[in-house]
Amino acid sequence: MRMPALKLSAFWICAAVVVLLGIAVTIFDVFAINTFIYFAAYVVLQYVVLATAWNIMGGYMGYVNFGTAGFFAVGAYASVALYNLIQAPLALMIPFSGVVCALLGLAMGYLTLRLRGVFFAIATLAMAIVLETMILNWDYVGGATGAYILREREMAPFGDYVEFLFFVMLLLAIFAVAVARWLERSKTGRGFGAIRDDEVAAECAGVPTLRLKLIATTVSGFLMGVAGAPFALYVGFIEPSSAFNLIYAVNAIAMPMIGGATTWLGPLIGALLLGTVQQVATVTISSELNLLIVGVVLVFFVIVAPEGIVGLLRKWWRPRKWWRPRNDR
């Protein structure tokens, strides 16, 4: 009898190594001289989650969501509300924000189910603006003046609390990528691909397009909410214009495009690459340069490698799909 439990894939070995590295780096304070490294790495990992979440709808299914910032901010503010309500710990905030944003995603899916292409994108952008206006006028979570969440100074055994948050975001990033990878390889993921290629043909081939779209918006929303959950703890002070910043939406689109939007690897590579470049540029050159970098890199990739970095790699390496005929290539 075969033991499937022992069949560890390269993916999970890599994930385990990354987690162990994360633990080592935080506990032994490898970057003790400068905790900014953790601070910056947190942002990069947060983009891994956001880009991966965006890609489930945008890359797999071809529905471009411009409302990433809205989901992210609602996730952050859901945490603030829960904190104000019951002083909830982070372990509770994360699933709570995730569920709130999953419901938001589900609602968005229902409201926009007849919209495609540009109209869908505009609707998501509008949704983010509506949400921002609502938060601006909701005093319980600080309204326009913003809100504080007091965090611990330290968190054993990680040391500084930012190091702890870095580790949490690392776990969330691995979780997000694992979910995306699992979806991509499932029957559902193949259905997403059919919807992206031709929605009417997909429906007539037996694909329940509405149900699949709602799955995508819900899962994508959940992951974006999860990414936003620790935000208030991370920055210490949260206010609408920072949480709803358009840069989240722009990056969540640019990163999968640069990495390659049809696989889970694309947003991961794109976020690590572009996120790191942005962080380095913020420190060494100027914090205003971020968007310019995104723009230039995006233009470059759209022209030179429209299928992203993964698309370039595909020329040499092509993953085997199980229903490709045996004699193929």
Next chain:
Amino acid sequence: MTADALLDVRAVTKRFGGFTALDQISMEVRAGERFGMIGPNGSGKTTMINCISGTLANEGGEILFKGARLDGKKPHQRTRLGIARSFQIPKPFRSMTVLENLGIALEYATDAAPGEVRERGMTILETIGLAERAGENAGALTQIDMRKLELARAMATEPELLISDEAMAGLSSTEVDDILDILFKLNEGGITIIMIEHIMRAVMRFSTRIVVLDAGRKIADGSPDEIVNDPEVERAYLGE
């Protein structure tokens, strides 16, 4: 109605705003039949198919498949019930290979186990004559192969009724014969076929019964011989 009607269309009406695309159309398709549907451009043929396959909702009348009403059923549910269609303008899943195109239909519309998908897909491709293209990108196929893929993907849903929407438009005469042979073969395998076509030679040769639509109305219903000699059909096509 007869008891053995596979598809029973009863007084179906479809309007687009003030325009009546289908006006109280009734027809019956019996199991195993080769059923032709013809009519000038804009006569409502494709609208009729869209109502049967569920991509459009009819306003009046009802459509029964194997005695059960189809109203309110989504296209993918109708596909699972056994109604398949091909598209006039081919709609392949362009990011996938030919075999993967069939895989979607096999996975979603049939009860094929994951291990059977490849084999069942290849069997269909062999029937259609597309086996050697199995690993190619669907978007890179030639026109004739794309038409064949349309039929193959429809076949992959394991239908009882196959609606072929102008599968031969724009093809050369040998290619038309090619598609005709495929449709004959599928019909011999027990599948009821509705063929919508402008190419008279093909429809007349293929169909056992033909319905003629004109401006949303049914003007004739009978054997190919009867249709050819019908004065109203002549008027619809040639004018007075």
